[in-house]
Amino acid sequence: MPAQPSHLIIDCDVHQGVHDVQEIARRLPANFRDRGVATLNRNEYKQPHGGDRVDANASSYEALRTGLLDHFPYAAGIASGTFTRVGLLPDLDYAAALLSAYNDYVADYWLARDERLLGAITVSMADPHLAAREIRRLGAEDKWAMVTITSTTFFPLGNRFYHPVFEACAEMNLPLALHPGGEGTGAAHPPTANGFPTTYLEWHTNLSASYMTQTCSALCEGIFVKFPDLRLILLEGGFSWLPHLKWRLDKNWKGLRDTVPWLEMAPSEYLAGHVWMSTQPIEEPPGRGQLQQMIEIAQVEDALMFSSDFPHWDYDDPTHALRPLPDAMKEKIYFKNALKALRLPARITEKLAAPTLASPLVAA
Amino acid sequence: MKTPTVHRVCPLSELPVGERKIIEVGGFSVGVFNIDGEFYAIKNLCPHQLAPLCKGKISGTTLPGKVGEYLYGHEGEIIRCPWHRWEFNIKTGRSVFNPHRVRVKAYETGIEAETEEDDPGVETFAAEVQGDWVVVYV
Numbered sequence: 489m490p491a492q493p494s495h496l497i498i499d500c501d502v503h504q505g506v507h508d509v510q511e512i513a514r515r516l517p518a519n520f521r522d523r524g525v526a527t528l529n530r531n532e533y534k535q536p537h538g539g540d541r542v543d544a545n546a547s548s549y550e551a552l553r554t555g556l557l558d559h560f561p562y563a564a565g566i567a568s569g570t571f572t573r574v575g576l577l578p579d580l581d582y583a584a585a586l587l588s589a590y591n592d593y594v595a596d597y598w599l600a601r602d603e604r605l606l607g608a609i610t611v612s613m614a615d616p617h618l619a620a621r622e623i624r625r626l627g628a629e630d631k632w633a634m635v636t637i638t639s640t641t642f643f644p645l646g647n648r649f650y651h652p653v654f655e656a657c658a659e660m661n662l663p664l665a666l667h668p669g670g671e672g673t674g675a676a677h678p679p680t681a682n683g684f685p686t687t688y689l690e691w692h693t694n695l696s697a698s699y700m701t702q703t704c705s706a707l708c709e710g711i712f713v714k715f716p717d718l719r720l721i722l723l724e725g726g727f728s729w730l731p732h733l734k735w736r737l738d739k740n741w742k743g744l745r746d747t748v749p750w751l752e753m754a755p756s757e758y759l760a761g762h763v764w765m766s767t768q769p770i771e772e773p774p775g776r777g778q779l780q781q782m783i784e785i786a787q788v789e790d791a792l793m794f795s796s797d798f799p800h801w802d803y804d805d806p807t808h809a810l811r812p813l814p815d816a817m818k819e820k821i822y823f824k825n826a827l828k829a830l831r832l833p834a835r836i837t838e839k840l841a842a843p844t845l846a847s848p849l850v851a852a
Numbered sequence: 853m854k855t856p857t858v859h860r861v862c863p864l865s866e867l868p869v870g871e872r873k874i875i876e877v878g879g880f881s882v883g884v885f886n887i888d889g890e891f892y893a894i895k896n897l898c899p900h901q902l903a904p905l906c907k908g909k910i911s912g913t914t915l916p917g918k919v920g921e922y923l924y925g926h927e928g929e930i931i932r933c934p935w936h937r938w939e940f941n942i943k944t945g946r947s948v949f950n951p952h953r954v955r956v957k958a959y960e961t962g963i964e965a966e967t968e969e970d971d972p973g974v975e976t977f978a979a980e981v982q983g984d985w986v987v988v989y990v
Contacts, residue, residue: 542934543907803935805901 496563498826501795505547515589572638575612576674584618606633620656627660638670646709663719699725710750764829766795768804856989891979903935945976
């Protein structure tokens with residue numbers, strides 16, 4: 489048993505699988521029943537050595553419980569699922585129906601089994617009105633901690649086309665979490681502005697660029713002015729690119745402010761309290777102290793949230809991934825920041841408010 | 853450094869060529885491998901995020917070559933971590949991705965000065981056959 493952190497963890501990206509695909513299929517409406525459940529293979533960019541950890545899986549509740557939830561001191565894990573890429577199917581009605589069936593399956597099989605598991609409502613941005621309808625259909629139930637979408641969209645994220653989704657998220661007090669994996673697949677755009685890279689190695693590395701365009705768009709289009717309560721979560725996109733984006737954007741804005749007159753302050757100032765980032769896959773700079781420096785330079789100490797990405801191959805271990813960071817920073821990343829970003833039920837927040845949990849972390 | 857003691861792993865017949873055994877010895881986990889009838893042992897702990905390294909896939913790997921060229925070698929000598937897929941040479945415990953380290957001979961005679969952080973490796977142990985048993989010295 490590895491050394492344990494002495495505090496509880498909120499993991500904002502846990503990939504529970506599908507234990508029985510028929511459980512989704514039988515929840516489809518009659519008109520789509522023959523269509524079945526779309527297979528979401530990413531043949532364009534496959535991890536050649538397998539997408540999951542060799543020694544763990546999350547294809548059943550038992551596997552997830554023993555491999556993760558009971559193995560570490562988990563207060564909560566957000567079941568972000570594996571279906572965001574349904575948002576790239578061209579048949580919008582089928583995509584919406586399939587995601588409703590999937591969300592109901594997640595609630596019935598996964599969320600009902602363990603009070604530490606909270607859900608992410610998966611929606612397709614390809615039809616924002618159907619997405620908003622799904623968010624309102626489920627959003628009142630406190631089992632859902634966020635809404636999740638694929639991080640590749642047909643327009644840059646802040647585009648007015650998507651505002652109905654932001655409106656619904658703000659109304660239900662649910663953050664909207666972008667998850668990568670669809671870039672360059674299905675009906676999506678090429679995964680980079682320069683087309684299709686050759687290998688999974690390049691594709692995975694370039695995902696950060698997708699997040700840069702989405703963040704820039706979200707800031708410039710004024711969605712945080714129009715929806716002051718809207719919260720975005722950037723899952724698996726990294727954060728070391730943020731200083732560059734902020735500095736370049738704010739510099740340009742000084743001369744181009746007139747093109748985005750709705751912004752009441754420099755674009756990057758809208759990040760605080762509106763945009764959060766997950767840790768995994770944690771950047772691993774070569775020099776001692778550089779990870780902490782980068783967090784300070786990027787000013788994301790209050791915006792980073794721990795995520796494991798269990799059981800995927802690029803999983804970060806809850807005990808070891810944040811080793812280089814000081815205790816006060818770890819505490820924020822392991823659970824304090826999540827209290828502000830996610831919509832958590834009282835049973836979770838009360839557990840984290842207990843005084844015994846404020847003790848210093850064990851140095852790993 | 854204390855003198856290694858001999859630990860029985862398993863009868864020879866239970867560890868055929870290409871296979872591995874993971875055992876607990878001296879308070880930690882060790883993987884013992886049969887590569888073409890020679891036995892090697894490495895610690896079952898990846899230096900990156902401490903995954904159980906020896907549960908990974910055993911394979912060969914691509915060797916340095918010209919751009920666009922794929923030369924495959926070290927068949928059966930490479931263990932790939934079950935988590936992040938880092939590759940290690942079972943015979944030496946050395947990671948494969950460090951520049952200039954794919955050729956095991958080169959590192960054996962060459963570069964000793966690097967720090968552990970720059971050169972993540974796995975502890976290796978002597979393993980051999982005694983009579984009908986595979987044993988490891990830890």
